[in-house]
Amino acid sequence: MNRENAINILSDLIEIKTVNGNELEVANYLRDLLLKNGIQSELVKFAENRANLIAEIENGPGKTLVLSGHMDVVSPGDESQWTFPPFDAHIEDDVIWGRGASDMKSGLAALTIAFIETAKEKNFSGKIKLIATVGEEIGELGAEQLTDLGYVEDVDAILIAEPCNLGVVYAHKGSLNYKVSSKGVAAHSSTPEIGKNAVEHLNRAMSEISKHFEKRAEDFSNEMLGKMTHSITVVKGGTQVNSIPDFAEFEANVRTIPELKNQQIIEEIQEILARLNKEKDFELNMEVTANQSPVQSDPNSKLVKTIIDVVKEMPDLLPMNLMKSMGEVLGKDLRETLDVSFSEIKPMAVAGTTDAAQFMKDRSDIELAVYGPGMPMLNHKIDERLPLKQYIDFIEAYIRIINNYMNV
Template identity: 30%
Template sequence: MSVTKDELLKIATSRSNELIELTAKLIRINSENPTGSQREVIDFVKKYLEESGIEAEELKANEAFPCVLAKIGNDEGPSIILNGHVDVVPAGDLSKWRFDPYCGEVTDTLILGRGTSDMKAGVAGILFAMRLLKESEAPIKGNVRLHIVSDEESGGQYGTKWLCEQGYSDQADACIVAEPTSNFTIEIGQKGSNELVLKAHGTSAHGSLGNYKGDNAIIKLTKVLQNIGRLHEIRGQFSLDQAQALENSKYIAASKLEMPGIENVIDHVTASVGIIQGGTKLNMVPDYCEARVDIRLPIGADVTEVDRAIQTIIDDSDVDGVEYDVTWKNFGNSTSIDAPIVQAIKKYAEEIWDIKVLPAYQWASSDARYYREKGIPTIQYGPANTEGIHSYNENVDIQDVINANKIYLLSLCDLLGIN
């Protein structure tokens, strides 16, 4: 007799300790990027899949950043991708941690360590969901495809981006990225991330004559940079069917970030000066200065308008010898709020947590964009305590990990015809 959705849920509940131990084991593997190696954690994932009866394949565009692919099911129905990354940001100053960042300690309510929220708990959740589906011989009408990558924290060019470019996401009907979110938020869209480079050219002279001779490139560029905030005035363009998600997003931003006007981060361009480099020696008037600006484009932003605004800022700064370079590569992207993958995750997140769950747009960006660029409805939903992400004393709630796994499993049941 075929296993039912309710029976799968009971199995997941009865074996939740296995999920927690899997998460802890992943945490205990130091997989820092860019300072460490991904070999051990990738080998662990492959072995776990093989022990689960799932054939795993290692692929790599770069020896240092291998990917693991796997598939269960058949080609007679929808194809769902589960994506996660196993690399983590460096632990940083160990004296600022209250515990060993790679202890993987399990307390009464928490799992401790670097990567618990970003995003090894999410990876454990999708791995465990695949194992349960495989071992139970669930009657899948379609297939589940696993994409585990090891370089998301360094830009993803050898991971999800490469997999999509090579066709490994082709024919997919939906994708779940187990990146960290709040339990009441399903991320269905995000801003595009681009780099603006501003370059100022001046004339060198001896520093002792700097007020009279030479043309200081640093001074020139600062006049431009003090007006870069004008780019914030540019808004994205949202369609009527995006109105609810936009409203949800602004509410979440205002609630989480608690800064006056912070909700505008969702639908306005943001420009953050991240790096300034200029000058050769203290006693020389600098003849060159360069600034790199993080430009985030909301959904529907017109890059022609942004280009015009950048040039206008330079012109209005009343300096010569300043130019800019920007290649627009990443744009705001989204999945319809009515997509089956969104509605399935929302249904079971609300059922499991007994709260209202909001599909919303994110102010940052992630690997989800590569699937959306391929036309694949893609969401992010994963266990997390967001305050520890990319910071110290990272942890995740045990209940969050257990519930996320159940939500993945039940959503896959709905999408793949398991009643």
């Protein structure tokens, strides 16, 4: 596929507004693109206007490799603050602007094109699956659905094209979101004794939970991922200053590690709330709103090593050169902040979660590599953009990675 066609595909994807939904339009676009190139695909409905896409190519016996990316994007925020409209896919000075240019329609497009080219060349052995998911940004919804339906049961390795270009991610923390609500009894603030202050009860719960997990974080650590973290991020309660509030709630996020599993954390929070409800006559309730497990795979896996070997042969994808090109886009020298250890690409562990948390929740034996084009410092921000050369380079890199891995 020539450069112009590749850029047109990325532009088309950026122009489709998939802010936390509407992925069906992207899935249909990819289905039509694959069909034009002789590849059948399947759409798995998630909800109205939302569907995952799965396509397979096979060439004899061998490993099964998944190529995966998500179709949704986060909100662009105040569109008037953007230099160019966020869904126009504006191109200037060989840089494409728009929501999803980095996270992660460039990665999804590059994988899809590499998948098509691999199907044409048939220079591989085994099975390759292309999976495009819904709802990664709001809970990895599509990946969870497809995993529960058995679409990754036969998988040996997964390559996810999230915007991670300075290293190959083989492990990341989990993410647990939960909400605690407090019910009280309203009263006038001049007679607080006849009410039950939901805010004060919630404050007690916040304090005890926070102290508990400060200690737990000291007790558990992971050599690659470090310590778990617990952060209260949203607090709501009360309606006016002279009224005892009858309702309050907080939301929190826990970045989890394998040594202290998500379910154990949930149970410990529930125990604290149950004790306060019994001892203090509070009415506290917990709701889990997102639950992604930590992921830990082999940093020396065949897939990770294959990526490292391919990048060594493509100097423009070496971290120092990527930092130079991305710095030129941002108008500053990013290499001044680059650790010397990043002069060559290497395996790395990160705090952020990916669809791998769902794909691998029951499969610790899967080889994982998260590696893709992007400007990570612009993810979820105004004026998200990407040098087109990086996008084109990643298409070539993916083709080499797929062929090398599937022929080892």
